[in-house]
Amino acid sequence: MKPRILGLAAFAACLAMPVYAAVALSDAAGSYTISPSGSSIRFTIGKAGGGGFDGAFGRFKGTIRIDNSDVGRSRVDLTIYPESVGTGQGRIDSFLRSDAVFDSANNPEIQFRSTSVTRTGDTTALVTGRLTARGKTFSEKFSAELDGLKSGTIKFHVTGKVLRSRYGMDVGTPLYSNVVDFDMTLMGKRG
Amino acid sequence: MQSSITNTATRYGWAMILLHWLIGVIFIGQFVLGFVMMRIESQRTAFELIQLHKSFGFLLLGLIILRVAWRLGNQAPALPPSVGALERRAAPLAHFALYAFQIALPLSGWALVSVSTLEIPTMPFNQFVMPDLPLAESDAAESFWTAAHWYLAYAGIALVALHAAAALRHHFLLRDNVFKRMITPSSGGE
Numbered sequence: 085m086k087p088r089i090l091g092l093a094a095f096a097a098c099l100a101m102p103v104y105a106a107v108a109l110s111d112a113a114g115s116y117t118i119s120p121s122g123s124s125i126r127f128t129i130g131k132a133g134g135g136g137f138d139g140a141f142g143r144f145k146g147t148i149r150i151d152n153s154d155v156g157r158s159r160v161d162l163t164i165y166p167e168s169v170g171t172g173q174g175r176i177d178s179f180l181r182s183d184a185v186f187d188s189a190n191n192p193e194i195q196f197r198s199t200s201v202t203r204t205g206d207t208t209a210l211v212t213g214r215l216t217a218r219g220k221t222f223s224e225k226f227s228a229e230l231d232g233l234k235s236g237t238i239k240f241h242v243t244g245k246v247l248r249s250r251y252g253m254d255v256g257t258p259l260y261s262n263v264v265d266f267d268m269t270l271m272g273k274r275g
Numbered sequence: 276m277q278s279s280i281t282n283t284a285t286r287y288g289w290a291m292i293l294l295h296w297l298i299g300v301i302f303i304g305q306f307v308l309g310f311v312m313m314r315i316e317s318q319r320t321a322f323e324l325i326q327l328h329k330s331f332g333f334l335l336l337g338l339i340i341l342r343v344a345w346r347l348g349n350q351a352p353a354l355p356p357s358v359g360a361l362e363r364r365a366a367p368l369a370h371f372a373l374y375a376f377q378i379a380l381p382l383s384g385w386a387l388v389s390v391s392t393l394e395i396p397t398m399p400f401n402q403f404v405m406p407d408l409p410l411a412e413s414d415a416a417e418s419f420w421t422a423a424h425w426y427l428a429y430a431g432i433a434l435v436a437l438h439a440a441a442a443l444r445h446h447f448l449l450r451d452n453v454f455k456r457m458i459t460p461s462s463g464g465e
């Protein structure tokens with residue numbers, strides 16, 4: 085695939101950020117380190133009877149590499165530290181850290197390693213990769229949307245659904261849905 | 276002779292006997308389950324046992340409503356003539372207290388899950404969502420109902436022990452039919 089201009093003009097007009105219009109993929113290409121300060125990893129699990137259960141991971145690290153010539157060769161690596169889970173309710177946090185859910189003492193990392201990136205639109209892509217948690221690895225898909233691009237920084241809004249039962253975290257079903265809805269903002273800084 | 280579903284002047288019908296033993300077994304089981312689930316190491320097992328305790332609590336509440344309705348719609352068999360004056364006065368009070376605890380215990384548990392800031396939904400036996408009682412949730416309310424449920428449980432189980440001791444006394448010491456009539460139902464002729 086030849087380098088393609090990101091069709092950001094319309095998107096930029098909506099956001100009234102003219103800087104986008106001039107951005108070419110070749111400008112975005114490069115390696116980025118995910119910056120915790122500009123990023124967030126939030127999740128929601130639906131509850132029986134309505135409503136949901138929200139949480140976020142406070143500590144994580146990762147890299148985003150955007151290939152200059154082939155978007156499909158771009159890569160995302162993300163490591164989440166489940167010990168840093170926060171729900172605003174201390175008793176729930178300690179439950180999540182315990183061997184009932186993350187078992188963070190024995191499994192301190194949740195890892196995502198992308199295996200393929202497929203362009204789905206001017207500013208969107210489908211990221212497929214291997215998610216490893218509690219010693220179990222499965223293929224998962226996430227949708228990524230370019231959400232900001234400035235000199236030296238790139239921002240993606242990433243969403244996806246993960247079935248927690250596959251990772252030995254089925255506790256609480258059917259009171260709590262098996263589907264974990266992820267909503268992440270990943271901001272990368274060049275270098 | 277056919278055994279009767281309803282009570283007679285001297286004997287209990289099988290509906291009352293069935294409800295008595297069913298509720299008795301679940302009540303004692305709930306006490307043991309409640310004791311274990313609060314002390315178990317595994318958080319996962321504790322969570323699952325607590326949900327089971329909630330399920331049986333609602334089953335108990337349903338059975339108790341049925342039992343009270345049945346009791347109010349049926350005559351209660353009279354105590355045998357051998358029963359003394361003091362016990363004749365104490366027994367209805369003890370039975371009233373037993374009924375009060377049977378109702379108060381599940382209700383206090385329901386209040387506890389309703390006010391809990393953990394907001395864990397209640398699904399008896401994973402069948403349907405049981406709504407919360409209309410009580411404001413707060414840590415203070417949760418502490419209050421936790422304590423209330425705990426004290427009611429210990430007082431209730433003490434009352435059950437007293438009740439069982441009285442039944443055994445009737446059977447082994449007084450040798451009357453008070454205990455036996457809670458095992459064998461009335462037959463139409465009595």
